[in-house]
Amino acid sequence: MVGPPGSGKSMLAKRLPALLPPLSSEEVLDISVITSIAGMMNNEEGIVTKRPFRDPHSSPSMAAIVGGGKQAKPGEITLAHQGVLFLDELPEFSRDVLESLRQPIENGTITIARVNSHITYPSRFQLIAAMNPCKCGYFGDIKATCSKAPKCAEDYQSKISGPLLDRFDIRVDVPHINAFEVEDNDAESTSDVAKRIGSAIDIQKERYKGLGFSVNALVDGEVLIKFTEMDNASKNFLKNAVEKFSKARSNQY
Known part of the structure; x- marks a missing residue:
């Protein structure tokens, strides 16, 4: 911040x-x-x-x-x-x-x-x-x-x-x-925001069930690609954003 x-x-x-x-x-x-x-x-x-x-x-x-x-x-x-x-x-x-x-x-x-x-x-x-x-x-x-x-x-x-x-x-x-x-x-109150975050975490837990991790922060690049399907326009947008705002190629993930 x-x-x-x-x-x-x-x-x-x-x-x-x-x-x-x-x-x-x-x-x-x-x-x-x-x-x-x-x-x-x-x-x-x-x-x-x-x-x-x-x-x-x-x-x-x-x-x-x-x-x-x-x-x-x-x-x-x-x-x-x-x-x-x-x-x-x-x-x-x-x-x-x-x-x-x-x-x-x-x-x-x-x-x-x-x-x-x-x-x-x-x-x-x-x-x-x-x-x-x-x-x-x-x-x-x-x-x-x-x-x-x-x-x-x-x-x-x-x-x-x-x-x-x-x-x-x-x-x-x-x-x-x-x-x-x-x-x-x-x-919006803190408790209302916390409920939304909790719902998002529940979705992540279900998505990664049986893989040894439960939240997006722990997902490596290969697994992320498997669960994230993007069209060509989205891929190009992401690549351009990484090139413009970050020197680290790993930030694409």
Whole structure:
């Protein structure tokens, strides 16, 4: 999400866990084990029943994000497993930390090397990021002016590498909204949106029954082609979109 300060990016991100489906028994077990290993279990039941929402500050160490340390504890990407990892002010994170996310996003796991062993943790999370369009935050804003545009925006956004940006499926521009728009009672509720998402997930589960996965995010290219029939016009449209907006050919899938 890209937008000026105060446009509601963080608020939107924090609503996402409420849109995701309830945890399965397997997911409850996974998250509970991770929480216990991290020494963060703080309830008497000894299980976690809600999807995690992790929002680390923008100056963490590499170990804090991917895991490590003397005891090879899980980092934020594992603590967010089966939940949401929210990176606010994305360009403020160090380049090394951001680049370390690329492989876990692709594989859904992270391997931590120790002196005599390797430890692999799961890291299948929904990555959400937010940023201002430039350092001051007002590039392109109708209510304020960026005095150093467009260089301010170019320099700020260049802190994020192309390969990492290619791993974001959706970019949303979040403009300023006025008080009258906020008070609009006709807006769709979180619970209504969650029901629609739940219906879509049920369709995916039925589609991929018996294949070892249940949602589109886990489908590889070959399986996707099998279940997605496109006419030539649609194929050409997709190829042109990939060529125009992405350097990664894999984004065609």
